[in-house]
Amino acid sequence: MGAKSVYRRIPRGIWVLGFVSMLMDISSEMIHSLLPLFMVGALGASALLVGLVEGLAEATALIVKLFSGVLSDYLGRRKGLVLGGYSLGALSKPLFALASTMGFVVTARLLDRVGKGIRGAPRDALVADMAPLELRGAAFGLRQSLDTVGAFVGPLVAVGLMLLWANDFRAVFWVAVIPALMAVILIIFAVHEPKKREQPTAKRENPVSFSNLRRLSPAYWHVVAIGAIFTLARFSEAFLVLRAADSGVSVALVPLVMVAMNLVYALTAYPFGHLSDRMDHGHMLALGLGVLIAADLVLMVSHHPAVLLLGVALWGVHMGMTQGLLARMVSDVASADLRGTAYGFFNLMSGLALLVASVVAGLIWDIWGAAATFATGAGFCVLALLALGLPFGGTKKPRP
Numbered sequence: 001m002g003a004k005s006v007y008r009r010i011p012r013g014i015w016v017l018g019f020v021s022m023l024m025d026i027s028s029e030m031i032h033s034l035l036p037l038f039m040v041g042a043l044g045a046s047a048l049l050v051g052l053v054e055g056l057a058e059a060t061a062l063i064v065k066l067f068s069g070v071l072s073d074y075l076g077r078r079k080g081l082v083l084g085g086y087s088l089g090a091l092s093k094p095l096f097a098l099a100s101t102m103g104f105v106v107t108a109r110l111l112d113r114v115g116k117g118i119r120g121a122p123r124d125a126l127v128a129d130m131a132p133l134e135l136r137g138a139a140f141g142l143r144q145s146l147d148t149v150g151a152f153v154g155p156l157v158a159v160g161l162m163l164l165w166a167n168d169f170r171a172v173f174w175v176a177v178i179p180a181l182m183a184v185i186l187i188i189f190a191v192h193e194p195k196k197r198e199q200p201t202a203k204r205e206n207p208v209s210f211s212n213l214r215r216l217s218p219a220y221w222h223v224v225a226i227g228a229i230f231t232l233a234r235f236s237e238a239f240l241v242l243r244a245a246d247s248g249v250s251v252a253l254v255p256l257v258m259v260a261m262n263l264v265y266a267l268t269a270y271p272f273g274h275l276s277d278r279m280d281h282g283h284m285l286a287l288g289l290g291v292l293i294a295a296d297l298v299l300m301v302s303h304h305p306a307v308l309l310l311g312v313a314l315w316g317v318h319m320g321m322t323q324g325l326l327a328r329m330v331s332d333v334a335s336a337d338l339r340g341t342a343y344g345f346f347n348l349m350s351g352l353a354l355l356v357a358s359v360v361a362g363l364i365w366d367i368w369g370a371a372a373t374f375a376t377g378a379g380f381c382v383l384a385l386l387a388l389g390l391p392f393g394g395t396k397k398p399r400p
Contacts, residue, residue: 007142009132009135010131010135010138010139010142011130011131011132011139013126013130013191013192013194014127014130014131014139014142014143015142015146016186016190016191017082017123017126017127017143017191018142018143018145018146018147019146019186020086020183020186020187020191021123021143021146021147021150021183022146022147022149022150022153023150023179023180023182023183023186024086024089024090024150024179024180024183025147025148025149025150025151025154026150026153026154026157026176026179027089027090027093027150027154027176027177027178027179027180027183028089028112028150028151028154028176028180029150029151029152029153029154029155029158029258029262030154030155030157030158030161030172030173030175030176031093031096031158031172031173031176032154032238032258033154033155033158033241033254033255033257033258033259034158034162034169034172034173034254034255035096035105035109035238036050036054036238036241036242036245037169037241037245037251037254038105038169039053039102039105040242040245041251042169043101043102043105045102046362046366047239047242047362047365047366048359048362048363048365048366049102049362050238050242050362051235051236051238051239051358051359051360051361051362051363051365052358052359052362053102053105053106053109054236054238054358055235055236055354055355055356055357055358055359055362056106056109056110056355057109057110057112057113058113058236058351058354058355058358059351059352059354059355060110060113060114060117060351061113061114061116061117061120061347061351063117063347063348063351063352064113064114064116064117064118064120065117065118065120065121065343065344065347065348065351066121066341066344066345066347066348067117067344068081068085068117068118068119068120068121068122068340068344069120069121069122069125069339069340069341069342069343069344069345069347070340070341070344071122071340072121072122072125072340073125073337073338073339073340073341077193078122078123078125078126078129078193078340079122079126079187079191079192079193081118081119081122082119082122082123082126082187082191083119083184083187083188083191084115084118084119085115085116085117085118085119085120085122085123086115086119086180086183086184086187087115087184088111088112088114088115088118089112089115089116089119089180090115090177090180090181090183090184091111091115092108092111092112092115093112093173093176093177093180094173094174094177095107095108095111096108096173096176097170097171097173097174097177117347120343120347121340121343121344121347122340124140124327124330124331124339124343125339125340125343126193126194127139127140127143128331128336128339129194129336129339130194134277135277136277136328136331136332137273137274137275137276137277137324137325137328138270138273138274138277139273140273140324140325140327140328140331141269141270141271141272141273141274141276141324142270142273143324144269144270144273144320144323144324144327145266145267145269145270145273146266148262148265148266148269148319148320149262149266150179151258151262151265151266152258152259152260152261152262152263152265152266154176154258155255155256155257155258155259155262156255156256156259157175158172158255159252159253159255159256159259161175162251162252162255163252167251167252215335215338216334216338216341216342216345217333219333220330220333220334220342223326223329223330223333223346224345224346224349225349225387226285226326226384226387226388227326227330227346227349227350228349228350228352228353229353229380229383229384229387230285230289230322230326230350230384231350231353231354231357232353232356232357232380232383232384233289233292233357233377233380233381233383233384234292234318234319234357234377235354235357235358235360235361235373235377236354236357236358236361237258237261237315238358239361239362239365239370239373240257240258240261240299240312240315241254241255241257241258242365242370243257243299243303243308243370243374244256244257244308246303246370247303247304247305247308248305249305257308257309257312260309260312260313260316261312261313261315261316261319262316263316264312264313264315264316264317264320265316265317265319265320266320267320268316268317268319268320268321269319269320269323269324271320272284272320272321272324272325273324273325273328276324276325276328281325281329282388284321284322284325285321285322285325285326285388286385286388287321288318288321288322288325289318289322289381289384289385289388290385291314291317291318291321292314292315292318292377292378292381293378293381293382294314295311295312295314295315295317295318296311296374296375296377296378296381297374297378298310298311298314299311299312299315299370299374300370300371300374300375300378301371303370326346327343330342330343330346357380360376361373361376361377364376
């Protein structure tokens with residue numbers, strides 16, 4: 001099946017959700033690519049505090065996905081939660097421009113990530129609901145690619161505006177409000193809930209009841225464990241921004257690090273997602289971890305701009321290989337009526353792991369420096385590779 005044929009067969013709703021993700025990521029990354037520098041330079045935060053804020057924010061998003069995923073299964077509807085989550089994200093954006101203390105930044109960051117958490121699991125479940133079984137990997141890869149296009153366009157716009165407006169962080173943060181509002185409008189008018197297929201065993205009951213949780217197979221919980229270990233190995237990208245600042249790059253150009261990483265991520269997410277429809281998942285995850293180890297080692301040995309760029313590019317390849325694949329693997333081992341709950345528990349464990357990883361990374365950075373931080377990340381990658389050696393049954397038998 002050719003790539004063009006696959007593109008044509010992916011449902012329109014998945015394309016729309018991809019463009020929604022792209023617009024919101026443009027908005028978010030305009031802020032997030034500058035936020036570590038804003039916290040350290042303008043507000044006097046330490047690397048540990050940056051790690052704590054980033055860990056709490058991303059962990060909050062992932063933990064909230066549990067409850068939104070459960071609720072979407074209970075209601076049997078996804079769009080309302082997706083709209084609510086994107087709307088909260090859009091409403092949080094002006095708070096960054098108004099922030100004058102770290103407390104204000106933390107509040108804005110948590111609200112933004114609560115919005116992400118509300119929309120995340122229902123959106124992933126909605127993609128799985130829309131996608132034909134044989135195209136799930138391609139569908140998740142396409143949505144992730146479009147999402148990541150926004151993730152490199154956002155920092156690129158931020159660089160241009162910082163150069164134009166003489167490093168005026170707050171002015172850039174105000175502009176970020178515009179694409180966020182566009183994303184909300186697109187959901188309202190262009191995203192439609194698919195018709196539900198009636199399932200003979202489906203019941204209107206609490207999705208987190210013990211009877212339903214027992215329906216989540218050992219293969220599913222293995223995917224959850226692997227996802228959590230992956231997250232320990234891949235701490236917040238805020239530390240890529242701080243590593244770039246260490247290299248002597250001017251403040252206005254530092255967001256180019258996120259442009260490079262997300263450009264590589266965007267270019268690789270769809271091809272690797274499509275490949276996951278044919279390749280053994282365990283092998284692809286192992287290859288992705290190998291690439292992340294290479295990225296950590298490169299970032300550990302030098303902060304020269306050229307070396308930094310290589311490490312960041314490898315980080316992006318790892319993201320393209322693994323993030324859509326993990327999402328696809330969850331859909332393969334969870335029944336359709338429990339997909340929201342399955343994504344929720346998956347993200348709960350990943351959120352807790354991300355909080356630990358980011359706090360540890362910030363602490364190590366403050367005590368021993370950047371090289372030790374990336375060396376620790378490589379060590380967690382080795383643990384994840386060992387975990388992949390355990391039985392990985394069920395991942396090659398997707399459920400409709």
